[in-house]
Amino acid sequence: MAAKRVNPNSVKLHYSYSVTELARCCAVHKNTIGNWQADGLKPIDSARPALFQGAAVRDFLRQRNASRKCPSAPGMIYCVRCRQSRRPALGMVEYVARTPTSGNLRALCEACEAGMNRSVRKADLAKVMPDWATSK
Ligand SMILES: [Zn+2]
Structure with missing residues (x-):
């Protein structure tokens, strides 16, 4: 089943999020954030625990959502x-x-x-x- 689409606007632009906070904010499992990192979401730096900047998360989700669109063919x-x-x-x-x-x-x-x-x-x-x- 296709994973659900997260609304990029649920993330606040000027906040920094820990993995737990980001998962709660987007209503996804913590492991999903790990998948997002594997797909190219970058934390602010390599420090632990990882922190994510709201603006970066938003960009990531926008791109991801756009790349997963598959509009119906003409006539359909x-x-x-x-x-x-x-x-x-x-x-x-x-x-x-x-x-x-x-x-x-x-x-x-x-x-x-x-x-x-x-x-x-x-x-x-x-x-x-x-x-x-x-x-x-
Ligand atoms: Zn039908």
Whole structure:
């Protein structure tokens, strides 16, 4: 199972954290901090116990979260029930504007018929739903 995504903003920029404090702050196990170090999170110095600067932790988590994103392919929407990207049933997709420049695509999953949503910028509609955009 994929590890959960920690919100980088849960870490205070100007604080220094011990392993225990950081684990509590991010709601992860202490061993997870060790994994983060193996993945490139640097303590302030090599002194023991290790201390981590909030700003460094935030940068680390941001990069890590960004590198783990895997957006659905064009024409696909992530179905929460199936836990994978699916095509819209009958190719029917509805665009619901949230703001003048962005909105949600709504469709039913072709496999389980659950409702699916995909947030999209209006400018990216043709890229995200190529078939749909050309049929308009
Ligand atoms: Zn589904």
